[in-house]
Amino acid sequence: xxxxxxxxxxxxxxxxxxxxxxxxxxxxxxxxxxxxxxxxxxxxxxxxxxxxxxxxxxxxxxxxxxxxxxxxxxxxxxxxxxxxxxxxxxxxxxxxxxxxxxxxxxxxxxxxxxxxxxxxxxxxxxxxxxxxxxxxxxxxxxxxxxxxxxxxxxxxxxxxxxxxxxxxxxxxxxxxxxxxxxxxxxxxxxxxxxxxxxxxxxxxxxxxxxxxxxxxxxxxxxxxxxxxxxxxxxxxxxxx
Amino acid sequence: xxxxxxxxxxxxxxxxxxxxxxxxxxxxxxxxxxxxxxxxxxxxxxxxxxxxxxxxxxxxxxxxxxxxxxxxxxxxxxxxxxxxxxxxxxxxxxxxxxxxxxxxxxxxxxxxxxxxxxxxxxxxxxxxxxxxxxxxxxxxxxxxxxxxxxxxxxxxxxxxxxxxxxxxxxxxxxxxxxxxxxxxxxxxxxxxxxxxxxxxxxxxxxxxxxxxxxxxxxxxxxxxxxxxxxxxxxxxxxxxxxxxxxxxxxxxxxxxxxxxxxxxxxxxxxxxxxxxxxxxxxxxxxxxxxxxxxxxxxxxxxxxxxxxxxxxxxxxxxxx
Numbered sequence: 001x002x003x004x005x006x007x008x009x010x011x012x013x014x015x016x017x018x019x020x021x022x023x024x025x026x027x028x029x030x031x032x033x034x035x036x037x038x039x040x041x042x043x044x045x046x047x048x049x050x051x052x053x054x055x056x057x058x059x060x061x062x063x064x065x066x067x068x069x070x071x072x073x074x075x076x077x078x079x080x081x082x083x084x085x086x087x088x089x090x091x092x093x094x095x096x097x098x099x100x101x102x103x104x105x106x107x108x109x110x111x112x113x114x115x116x117x118x119x120x121x122x123x124x125x126x127x128x129x130x131x132x133x134x135x136x137x138x139x140x141x142x143x144x145x146x147x148x149x150x151x152x153x154x155x156x157x158x159x160x161x162x163x164x165x166x167x168x169x170x171x172x173x174x175x176x177x178x179x180x181x182x183x184x185x186x187x188x189x190x191x192x193x194x195x196x197x198x199x200x201x202x203x204x205x206x207x208x209x210x211x212x213x214x215x216x217x218x219x220x221x222x223x224x225x226x227x228x229x230x231x232x233x234x235x236x237x238x239x240x
Numbered sequence: 241x242x243x244x245x246x247x248x249x250x251x252x253x254x255x256x257x258x259x260x261x262x263x264x265x266x267x268x269x270x271x272x273x274x275x276x277x278x279x280x281x282x283x284x285x286x287x288x289x290x291x292x293x294x295x296x297x298x299x300x301x302x303x304x305x306x307x308x309x310x311x312x313x314x315x316x317x318x319x320x321x322x323x324x325x326x327x328x329x330x331x332x333x334x335x336x337x338x339x340x341x342x343x344x345x346x347x348x349x350x351x352x353x354x355x356x357x358x359x360x361x362x363x364x365x366x367x368x369x370x371x372x373x374x375x376x377x378x379x380x381x382x383x384x385x386x387x388x389x390x391x392x393x394x395x396x397x398x399x400x401x402x403x404x405x406x407x408x409x410x411x412x413x414x415x416x417x418x419x420x421x422x423x424x425x426x427x428x429x430x431x432x433x434x435x436x437x438x439x440x441x442x443x444x445x446x447x448x449x450x451x452x453x454x455x456x457x458x459x460x461x462x463x464x465x466x467x468x469x470x471x472x473x474x475x476x477x478x479x480x481x482x483x484x485x486x487x488x489x490x491x492x493x494x495x496x497x498x499x500x501x502x503x504x505x506x507x508x509x510x511x512x513x514x515x516x517x518x519x520x521x522x523x524x525x526x527x528x529x530x531x532x533x534x535x536x537x538x539x540x541x542x543x544x545x546x547x548x549x550x551x552x553x554x555x556x557x558x559x560x
Binding site: 002003005006007010013014017018076077080081082084085087088089090091092240 | 290291292312315316318320322324325326327328329330331335338339340342343344382386
């Protein structure tokens, strides 16, 4: 337990010490939130753009930390032999996984606090089922972490860097986070709804609006990715 | 019970045989060095003992345990220094030692350990900003923080400067004095000669010889003369004069297989003088470990002079 706590603390400190990681987890979501709230370039149904954008950037924040941040950091740890070295300490893989989970959740809590404060300043006044929002974010964290670790465990670190950032951009555009899914062409929209990003943003849009609920399809898609992602990572992960 | 026991170890990666029937043991309080050129199978042997790979044939035991099957019981009792890396790029030296200390029930004091490896002033320096030698000394500290009963050190002095080497040698001797079994791998004869109680010479996966540095050097006592001269000396002509075989064991390094009598030495030097050849070095009788090492590994046609291969080249095992 002492080892897991120490490991989680170091994992978190190292994450917050990496400038690019803070930019990705906080800078970009805040920037998108503020910019698109202020500049009316994307057509949105909502009266206030922030009502659409706030749930969207919360979804983006989860994706950036659980998939991109975790994936890239783990990819480099694998390349530099850190994971190999830890394998001959008493820490053990379950404790390492637990520590990484705690560090990811801690960063997400920080992101949610910052983004909710910024969105509130921009006039966001959410109502609805916050518990469902938290559940959707946790489920999505598992799904995205699975995808991040799938890349980290199979590709060279530089390729993890490239593919995680590429996937981030694709899922940002197809995820209904800043561009409403309704704006996408029909076929693309249908495909996007099968991806975890759109499922999470749909779920959060539903949860934060008292008038709507979380679509059952979102739960199903998130749950499927939350099972498939980690399974694929576990079966393909190479520690050296 | 030996602290480390290797019997008939064979490790194959596909068609490549990295270790081919190696057996040796190491006791508590003993420093044993695996000595061999790059690619000899040293790292594979050590990594099998650390539980990173499984033997294809044969068995290995560390403290009586199977390193793969009993991995969780063994890790609290061993210390590992990988050949390279193994530390978070952004972690500070002091932070790394404290983190690793948290893995063990009865760790060494992190501050004392940092001072012991001479890194107290680098406490707040991140790994990526440490020099190569400082990284090696931090890796050594991380291997020792759990007060291991067996320490596996893979090329502990690679890239370390002269002062750092003294630190590493002193710590290795202190470990052994405290009852720890130290198994180290090195291709550097000078280091091995100074620090090891016993040497196991390996090449191309096979064990060539083992014993104390003195025993190994003494194996050729009285039966050879070694000398240094320009490369390409006419060994046939010299052998004819001496009445004994002459071999160029490495470019510019020669061995005469004859009793090291004053008469033989006189004949040798006279012949060199007649041919106006300088004599760089001359050893009669008792040989240095280097001579033994060169003779044992000399049959390797593609790698003459393996005594001092350049740094950087290393044996890389394929990923699992």
